[in-house]
Amino acid sequence: MDAFSSKDMAMRVQKKILSSMANKTSVQMFIDDATSDILDELYRVSKEYSGNKSEAQKVIKNLIKIVVKIGVLFRNNRFSTEELRVAQEFKKKLHQGSMTAISFYQVDFTFDKTVMEELLTSCRDLLLTLVNTHLTPKSHSRINHVFNHYSDPDLLTKLYDPSGPFRPNLIKICKGLTKLLEDGTI
Numbered sequence: 419m420d421a422f423s424s425k426d427m428a429m430r431v432q433k434k435i436l437s438s439m440a441n442k443t444s445v446q447m448f449i450d451d452a453t454s455d456i457l458d459e460l461y462r463v464s465k466e467y468s469g470n471k472s473e474a475q476k477v478i479k480n481l482i483k484i485v486v487k488i489g490v491l492f493r494n495n496r497f498s499t500e501e502l503r504v505a506q507e508f509k510k511k512l513h514q515g516s517m518t519a520i521s522f523y524q525v526d527f528t529f530d531k532t533v534m535e536e537l538l539t540s541c542r543d544l545l546l547t548l549v550n551t552h553l554t555p556k557s558h559s560r561i562n563h564v565f566n567h568y569s570d571p572d573l574l575t576k577l578y579d580p581s582g583p584f585r586p587n588l589i590k591i592c593k594g595l596t597k598l599l600e601d602g603t604i
Contacts, residue, residue, distance in 0.1 A: 449485060450603070456594040457481065459587045460568070466583065467573050477567045480560040484545075491552050501548055508544040512604050515541060516595045522578055523592045529578035531571045538569035 449457070457478055465474035491497060497505060515537040522529040542565035546558060567573070577584045598604045 449482065452594045452597040452601070452603075453485075456591055456598075459590045459594070463573070463577060463584050463587045463591075464567065467576065477564055481564045484557065484561055484564065487553060487557060488545075488549065491549070496552060497548070504544055504548045508541060508548060509604065511537065511541050511544055513599070516599055516604050520592045520595055520599075523588055526580040529575070531574045531578075534574050535569045535571060538565055541565065542569075 460481075461474050461478045464477050465471050468474060492505075515534075518533060518537060522534070542561060545561055545565075549557065549561070576582050577588055579585070595604070
């Protein structure tokens with residue numbers, strides 16, 4: 419018997435199309451305004467920190483592609499009960515990470531790069547577990563690229579420096595995270 423499924427094929431095509439069109443207007447059904455504002459600030463931080471516009475764009479594009487693909491999988495009910503438990507655990511860890519990020523911003527000189535690195539690494543590992551059987555190794559490398567970039571201890575230290583150049587960006591990132599937390603998005 420042939421294992422062809424039009425539903426599977428449609429989902430693969432949808433992921434592929436959305437993956438190649440990962441820009442602000444095409445992914446609004448998966449990314450709200452607050453998230454978009456956070457992504458814009460993360461882009462600015464990455465660009466300034468790395469001094470490389472194309473690398474900053476690549477990191478954000480990879481992040482958007484991952485969000486879109488996971489959104490497609492979720493909307494098409496592709497996750498098993500166990501994977502949905504992993505997704506809930508990921509959401510809790512993301513919530514904890516967001517609260518921690520905001521707390522470090524609100525109270526100067528409390529930033530602990532080890533804590534942030536561990537939270538981001540834990541989120542990455544949960545996300546890789548969630549998509550393990552659904553996404554390609556290329557998508558897995560995208561996840562690693564994004565999390566490795568933003569868990570860089572030097573980047574984190576500069577981002578949280580109260581008198582550093584990224585303070586305005588951090589303010590906007592934390593404002594966006596606060597909105598997402600209040601809305602129950604994360």
